[in-house]
Amino acid sequence: MTQKPNMIAEALSRGAVPGRGYTLARIISQILHPIPLSLISLIIIGIFGIEATREGFMWALFTAFLQIIPPMIFFIVRLRQGAYSDDDVSIRSQRNELYFFGIVNLLVGLLLLNLLAAPLPFRALVAAAALVSAIAWAINLAWKISVHSASMGSTATIAAIYYEPLGLLLWSCALVLGWARVRTRNHTPLQVVAGLTLATAGVLVTFMAFGLR
Structure with missing residues (x-):
């Protein structure tokens, strides 16, 4: 009984219009979240x-x-500590520590993968993630870019490199996710396009640098 009023209150707090469209957009954002997309x-x-x-x-x-x-x-620990306004980390300044931790973690991971002589595509993927994250962090200092869209763009581009039909499917999902992020008022259309563009370019440049394109 309380879920619907809570969803209405959440939509209003974001400046979004409550309704089925908002609920659907929130579900899409949760399904196409950066964590499962990375996996x-x-x-x-x-x-x-x-x-x-x-x-x-x-x-x-x-x-x-x-x-x-x-x-x-x-993220879970800091969210429970009250460091973030919500699970989307909607306030731009609150994202800085997440970017910093993520970039350091990626660089350490890349070092370990190199030491263990991991297959080149995995090293390229982590390097691309570190590059995109570093640029997104720099952008975040002045303007909020969509991390959801960046993750979706990265995944769709990787899929297109290795299996084009899957890449086409995931790029279709990218359009749906873009609508969802705008519908919930988490991002503007430009922030969504920026996230997709940055990730696509970052993956392609990194994979070419690794000799994989």
């Missing part, structure tokens, strides 16, 4: 980017442990 990117590389699928899947799990788990724990 999907790793699985795509593990399946399509490594000849030995079993080996690729194991490296995908190991890289996920390095790349995803520490930032997720950090």
Whole structure:
């Protein structure tokens, strides 16, 4: 009984129009969240980017442990401590520590993957994530860019590199997610486009630098 009033109050607090469209947009944002998208990117590389699928899947799990788990724990702890206004970290200034922690974590992970001679596509993916995160952090100092869209753009681009039909599907999902982020008033259309563009360019440039394109 309280879920509907709570959703209405949340929509109004964001300056969004309450209703089914808002509820649907929130669900889409939760499904296409940066955390599961990061895992999907790793699985795509593990399946399509490594000849030995079993080996690729194991490296995908190991890289996920390095790349995803520490930032997720950090976020949950800080959210429970009241450091963020909401689970979207809507206030731009509150995102800075998340960017910093994430970038440091990615660089440490990249170092470990290099030391362990991980397959090149996994190292390229982590390097691309570090590059995109660093640029997004610099942008965030003055303007809020969509992290959801950046994650979606990265995943869709990686899919397009290794299996075009899946890439087309995920780029379709990117359009849906873009609508959702604007519908909930988390971002403007320009912030969504900026996130998609930055991630796409970052992945392509990094993969070319690694000789994978």
